Amino acid sequence: SQQGEEDPQALSIQEGENATMNCSYKTSINNLQWYRQNSGRGLVHLILIRSNEREKHSGRLRVTLDTSKKSSSLLITASRAADTASYFCATAPNFGNEKLTFGTGTRLTIIP
Amino acid sequence: DAGITQSPRHKVTETGTPVTLRCHQTENHRYMYWYRQDPGHGLRLIHYSYGVKDTDKGEVSDGYSVSRSKTEDFLLTLESATSSQTSVYFCASGDRGSDEKLFFGSGTQLSVL
Numbered sequence: 636s637q638q639g640e641e642d643p644q645a646l647s648i649q650e651g652e653n654a655t656m657n658c659s660y661k662t663s664i665n666n667l668q669w670y671r672q673n674s675g676r677g678l679v680h681l682i683l684i685r686s687n688e689r690e691k692h693s694g695r696l697r698v699t700l701d702t703s704k705k706s707s708s709l710l711i712t713a714s715r716a717a718d719t720a721s722y723f724c725a726t727a728p729n730f731g732n733e734k735l736t737f738g739t740g741t742r743l744t745i746i747p
Numbered sequence: 748d749a750g751i752t753q754s755p756r757h758k759v760t761e762t763g764t765p766v767t768l769r770c771h772q773t774e775n776h777r778y779m780y781w782y783r784q785d786p787g788h789g790l791r792l793i794h795y796s797y798g799v800k801d802t803d804k805g806e807v808s809d810g811y812s813v814s815r816s817k818t819e820d821f822l823l824t825l826e827s828a829t830s831s832q833t834s835v836y837f838c839a840s841g842d843r844g845s846d847e848k849l850f851f852g853s854g855t856q857l858s859v860l
Contacts, residue, residue, distance in 0.1 A: 665845065665846065666845070666846065668848060670851075675854075676853060676854075677751075677837055677839075677851035677852050677853045677854055678790075678837070678839075678849075678851040679851070680848035680849065680850070683847070683848055723789060723790065727845035727846060728845065732845065733778060733795060733797060733803075733844035733845045733846075734792055734795065734803075734805060734806075734845065735780070735792070735844075735845040735849060736792065736806075737782070737789045737790035737791075738789050739787065739788065739789035740789050
C-alpha cells in the first residue's frame with residue numbers, strides 16, 4: 636500500500652500563479668522528499684525536509700511538514716510553463732529502514 | 748538522470764519468457780533501487796540493495812529477483828514474465844539510502860504480451 640497520497644491528483648493553473656500540492660502519509664517518518672517527473676523521464680529530486688523541520692525553501696519552492704497531522708505541502712510560486720510535470724512525495728521511514736515510499740503523484744499543468 | 752543508465756529503454760516480450768533489466772551507475776553509490784510505475788499506483792518499490800550482494804525486498808517483489816555483483820550494476824530479473832508485469836521500471840541510486848535524495852534513471856518500458 637502507498638505510504639503517501641497526494642492531493643489533488645491533477646491541478647491546472649495559469650502561468651504566474653502559485654501551485655500548492657499536499658501529501659498525507661500514514662506512519663512516522665525520518666524525512667519527506669518531493670520529486671518532479673517530466674513526461675517520459677525519470678524522477679528528479681526537488682527538496683528534502685526532515686522530521687524535526689517545519690518549513691524549508693529552495694528557490695521558488697516552499698515545503699512545509701506537519702508531523703502531528705502526518706502531512707506536507709509543496710508550494711511553487713510564480714509558476715512557469717516549464718513547471719508542468721508530475722510531482723511526487725516520498726517518505727523515508729525511521730532511521731535504519733531504507734525503503735523510500737512514493738505517493739501516487741499530482742499532475743500539474745501550467746497554462747501559458 | 749546523469750550517471751545512471753538503464754537498458755534496454757524499451758522491450759516487448761511474451762508471457763513466460765525470462766527478462767533481465769540492467770541498471771548501471773557511475774556515481775559509486777552504495778544504495779540502488781528498482782521501482783515500477785503504473786497509472787494510479789505511483790512508484791512501488793520492487794527490491795533494493797544496500798551493498799554488493801546485499802539486497803532486500805520491497806512491497807511488490809513477487810515474481811522478481813535481483814542481483815548486485817558489482818557496486819555499479821543492479822540487475823532486475825523477471826523469471827517468467829506475466830502481463831501484469833507490463834510497466835515502466837525505474838532504477839535509482841543514492842549514497843545514504845532513504846536518508847538522502849535518490850537519483851533516477853530514465854526508465855525501461857516493458858510490455859509483456
